[in-house]
Amino acid sequence: MMTIRPSLDLAVIGNGNIAALIDKSGSLVWMCWPRLDGDPVFCALVDGETPNDGYFSIVFDDEQTSTFEQSYLRNTAIVRTVVASDSGAAFSITDFVPRFLRYDRMFHPPSVIRIVEPLSGLCRIRIRLRPRMSAGALRPRPIVGSNHMRFAAEGGSIRLSTDAPVSHIVTEGAFILSRPITLILHADEPLADSIPRVGREFFDKTQDYWQGWARQLNVPYEWQEEVIRAAITLQMCAFEESGAIVAALTTSMPEAPDEQRNWDYRFCWIRDAYFTVLALNRVGATATMERFIHYVTNVIAMERGPNLKPVYAILPEMPLEERTTPHLAGYRGYGPVRIGNAAVDQIQHDVYGSVILAASQMFFDERLPTKGDEALFAMLEPLGMRALALALVPDAGIWEYRDTLSVHTYSAAMCWVACDRLARIAHKLGLQDRAQQWRKSADGLRVEILNRAWSEDAGCFTGRLDSDHIDASSLLLAELGLVKPEDPRFIATVERIGNLLGAKGYLFRYAAPDDFGEPSTAFTICSFWYVEALAAIGRRDEARALFEKVLARRNHVGLLSEDIDPATGELWGNFPQTYSLVGIILCAMRLSKNWEEAR
Structure with missing residues (x-):
């Protein structure tokens, strides 16, 4: 059994191809193979309170462990865990996924490297390598070689190559850790070099890569460590081969205890990914x-249906049909565990604005080697026409209501964004007739949205047109440019939302019951939206105080999940949530003193 109870005290390692989650004890408890959305071959995180398998642990034998210390090596995605026993014995586990330039291209194999080193005392350890395959249905038996063991399944095999005694690992027998050992999980093919040399070389090159990447970041004067950690983690959520960015690395982490809000987030929501790109x-x-x-241009080119979908697989043509697996009990037993996501079949009109917002960078960012041209504009215009036609038509909205369709303010606003940005792009390209037409459409739509979103009874912009429904997404209206932050109506909206949806400094998405009842946890990104809105209307000191409070809820290595329990401060929901990490970066950039002020 695992040594500690499942929690979101987890560190992330990854390379843009695969990622793994390591708990405080140094156990690998979640990893999909052979890519971010693949089969969860390590799935203990979502298999009850005390899983018997689905993990890769390195533990003391028959000794009481007294402490676990875990941290990232500075400015990297490399994690070091120190495990100490009551007797004074201690060893370290250094975990990473290789990522570096090799032969003029990025080397990012599906591979996890674990280097275990004795630090003090007599370390008698056991290694338990217990993968699961086929969504938890299969417990594969090891096939043993001279310096390796492999686990075969229909979806693909994995191999452990090691300079540790293989027989001890196969039998999970105890042995003395008298020297450093290297354990390399990789594709099922021979490793054509010395195992410890590969481990050390890949460690050095991966450390150099991440430190070099972090060195080039434009960071604020304040909260630099927090921003760097968030940026590195966001980078690990980006699938290198296609350009897709997943919403989180996990599936079915519940938003709260005993709730059915258990979703698979290992896919690319165009909306979420745009915010991630904005932050990076x-x-x-x-x-x-x-x-x-x-990735987005591929999505546009390959979409066969009349509407863009809100979410796509990291390889856009892969199906996302939602199902539950009976073979995994769920996080702490809170099932079900879902594979796929039915949101792919929903109608969410904000996606058109998200796509055009992302693509507009090609026309205005001079750092990009390839600039947007009339051909790309011609590809975007039909999306703008679709946005204009659907702006005031009911949809599932940003929160993906499964049984309720309404004309959501955020969706309508993003349709306005599509028209507004197309007007700006056309002007940039010198297409004045098109610019005037799109400006006329955007201006007319803006007037109608603001008139119908404002409620005198509620005293704010509401989450649905012609309604009194209050929704945190209305905090984004100024950021999108639909309304000025100094507009008295927006100021009233910020104050009203803070009063109604705030709980102990954290913000709920909405207060009314949804398809699954009344929410009981705060949605982390909403708290960050509130921070930004407070700063925008001039309440900067209040915004800074709230930002610090939310930052204090990060786990021991500086990461956040989707939700926070306002009563306990405990993290819930899928992990690490890209939305939440985006919030750290955007708020820090907005609130930090500038470098001149700090002198």
């Missing part, structure tokens, strides 16, 4: 933006 662009990570724009 603010800190200067433009290559991720370029790859995402390439």
Whole structure:
């Protein structure tokens, strides 16, 4: 059994191809294979309170462990865990996924490297390598070689190559850790070099890569460590080969105990990914933006239906049909565990604005080597026409209501964004007739949205047109440019939302019951939206105080999930949530003193 109870005290390692989650004890408890959305071959995180398998642990034998210390190596995606026993014995586990330039291209294999080193005392350890396959249905038996063991399944095999005694690992027998050992999980093919040499070389090159990447970031004067950690983690949520950015690395982490809000987030929501690109662009990570724009243009070109979908697989043509697996009990037993996401079949009109917002960077960002042209504009215009036609038509909205359709203010606003940005792009390209037409459409739509979103009874812009429904997404109206932040109606909206949806400094999405009842946890990104809105209307000191409060809820290595329990401060929901990490970056960039002020 696992040594500690499942929690979101997890560190992330990854390379843009695969990612793994490591708990405080150094156990690998979640990893999909052979890519971010693949089969969860390590799935203990979502298999009850005390899983018997689905993990890769390195533990003391018959000794009481007294402490676990875990941290990232500075400015990297490399995690070091120190495990100490009551007797004074201690060893370390250094975990990473290789990522570095090799032969003029990015080397990012599906591979996890674990280097285990004795630190003090007599370390008698056991290694338990217990993968699961086929969504938890299969417990594969190891096939043993001279310096390796492999696990085969229909979806693909994995191999452990090691200079540790293989027989001890196969039998999970105890042995003395008298020297450093290297454990390499990789594709099922021979490793054609010395195992410890590969481990050390890949460690050095991966450390150099991440430190070099972080060195080029444009960071604020304040909260630099928080921003760097968020940016590195966001980068690990970007699938290198296609440019897609997943909403989170996990599936079915419940938003709260005993709730059915258990969703698979290992896919690319165009809306979420745009916000991720925006944050990375603010800190200067433009290559991720370029790859995402390439992904979006592929989505546009390959979409066969009349509407864009709100979510796509990291390979856009892959199906996302939602199902539950009976073989996994769920996080702490809170099932079901879902594979796929039915949101792919929903109608969410904000996607058109998100696509055009992302693509507009090609026309205005001079750092990009390839600029947007009339051909790209011609590809975007039909999306703008679709947005204009659907702006005031009911949809599932930003929160993806499964049984309720309404004309959501945020969706309508994003349709306005599509028209507004197309007007700006056309002007930039010198297409004045098109610019005037899109400006006329945008201006007319803006007037209607603002008139119908404002409620005298509620005293604010509401979440649905012609309604009194209050929704945190209305905090984004100024950021999108639909309304000025100094507009008294927007100021009233910020104050009203803070009073109604705030709870102990955290913000709920909405207060009314939804398809699954009344929400009981605060949605982390909404708290960050509130921070930004407070700053925008001039309440900067209040915004800074609230920002610090939310930052204090990060786990021990500086990461956040989707939701926060206002009563306990505990993290819930899928992890790490890109939306939440985006909030850290955008708020820090907005609130930080500038470098001149700090002198």
